[in-house]
Amino acid sequence: MTDSAAAIKEKLKELAGAHSVGKAFLSVTLSTSRLDDWRLFAPAFLNSEFNRITRERGFSKEDKRLLQTDLDHVLDVIKYDVERSTEGLALFVDGVGGYDERIELPFRLMNRVVIEPSPHVRPVAHALSLLEPFVIARVSRDESTLLLVDELGVAREDELAGPWLRSSDRETGEQSIKEYYAAARQDALVDQHFKEVGVALARLLDSTQAKRAVICAQHEIASGFKRTLPAAVNAQIVAEVAFDAAATTGQMVAHARQAVQEARHVEMAALAARIKEGLGRGGRGVSGFDDVLGALGRHQVQILLVDRNYRVPGWRCLECGWVGLTAVPRCPACGGEVVPVADAVGELVRLAIVQNGQVEVGENIPVLDELGGVAGVLRYG
Template sequence: MATDITTDRLRELAETRPAQGKVLSVFINLDPREFATPPARATEIRSVLDAAARSIRDRDDLTHQERAGLEHDVERVAERLRGGTDTEGARALAVFASESAGLFEVLRLPRPVPHRVGIGDSPCVEPLAQIGAGELWWIVLCDRRRVRLLAGTTDGLVELWRQDDEVSGRHDQGGLSQSRYQRGIEKEVDDHLRAVDGELQRRLRGRHLAGVLLGGPKETVAHLEDLLHADVRRCVRGRVDVDVWNTSADEVLQAAAPVLGELIARRDDELRQRIDEGLGTGGRAASGLGDVLTAVHERRVEVLVVQDGFAAVGIRCPRCGWLGVSAGAQCPADGTMTEPVENVVEAAVAGTFAQDGRVRYLPVDDADLEQKGSIAALLRF
């Protein structure tokens, strides 16, 4: 399935911090292998929301106003999910609610995630980052008269746009008439491809893409690529061989999966190399939890790289948001006494999204990243 997660949504969530009250984050596993029927899913949702209510009751650090707000948020979530519409096709749900912040988001996830209830000053976004959010790909399928644009991740694609531009058929008479007619057809094709380029330019503005794949007849795709504006052309990463018009989004993804897998592996290798070069020259890279947290606080992180499963306790300054690892320490920025953070890696992920950075999780058996302390970052400056 296509995912509801986008880079923009993650950044907006990470930046959400209500002036008063707390944020409720709920992750509900709806793996169809375990919860195949609507009644089973409804029972699981009730179970997780009951756990959320207990968590609120058991917290002894909440003010009366914060507790009342969270209890109302649980009721809002229960009411929203009661109909079952949000669960259709989802393997998990992520729900974020804070009435005081005007926040209520229900995101369908393409992979199962463990049940989790979070109560904090901002939404818990780390599980979304682990799914690979932000790595948005476009697949453009185009022939001489038709075009489709699909977008998504390796977990699923959704069709954003399709268009059929009528192009005249072939003229069978010879001589000058045939020549003029053929030139007219080629102009219509050229106009069609230029219109495709214009639409892609419009949709690309203000959006970060991992890359674009082109598919269709070789001659048409080559012509389209020649016509693409530089901003679109620099995003093109390769080709996919699939029928332009009569394939489902799942069939397109199946055809593109080998190409995407190779491109993602290549990007990861290039990312590792850039981090190694930066560390080797004392340049734009950091490794180890302490140095990375400093870079997050200084808003220098372009890409945060985390080993799957890595977590650590830490501290946070309640005034400026500084993150550290030494328990009971004062904030070096303003001298405020810090407060404990159960998982400071999660806070670093949220901080990276808030500064419009990317987060990339690498496998738990990545020995190179483990030697760097299981966390590293490519820096902007």
């Protein structure tokens, strides 16, 4: 069963703070989509990568035997225990420490095997950026709908009818009849409806912690609706899609999801620009691997922005967690033993999560490239 975004956040924080009791954690991510012949491909891939990594790392026979037990567990899981709806699978195992965690996603992951002192959480952190729920407000003058959309589709639908009045019937007496009053399209009643929808939208955004909303309406109606919204709610409206009476709910959701992704890209580009403006003494911006690592060491990073494709190998201290890009005989911070890591930037992501920092992922952002592929907003200058 695929995990919700909320469940993944909880698992991610626990994983980021975990350390192997044995020699290392075995972290595996796989595409388990029905589009891939993964049940035949995955075992061969996992065994090949496992043998390559253990050979390059020079593990002892005993350490390799223990890690092989972890790999056998992973092979059993993918053989017998993967739901058909799962498109991407992440497994984190440390058999010596009795640690076994899995995360199932509704979209494909890159096939990867990592054997390091801590779980390799970066792919999961990236996945969260695609799993953020959002709200669609389908608005008309007298009847509207709010839809909460998560990674699987519409998770909740609230219908909101416009104003209606009690009508008198000469034969049966006064009765409550749910029919739209003849003046329902008068400006006062339309504004009343818009305000009621706005209140419901604010409540839904707050209760679900969704950060973004999309309006689906005719442009004139969307403009009038936005004028009635509180400033805080208006700031969360990231896009507007045209209402099409012939479109299905699925088509509307697909258009809205694309609009949210485009809006998020613009937000990440703006964040990178803000970081660039804040660089220098007294500013709240930091950029480049070494400077970001230093800020994380001081627990200063509030928001970490990482280029999705920026991955460089490095070294990590087993004692203090220091990370560097250059090979050193001993840790320069504490003198402890250092081991190679396949993705040093992933260690920055892990440290940010441990410190309750916000991790954002960008792609094809020129300013972020100028900043060295990794940057951050500091808690204080």
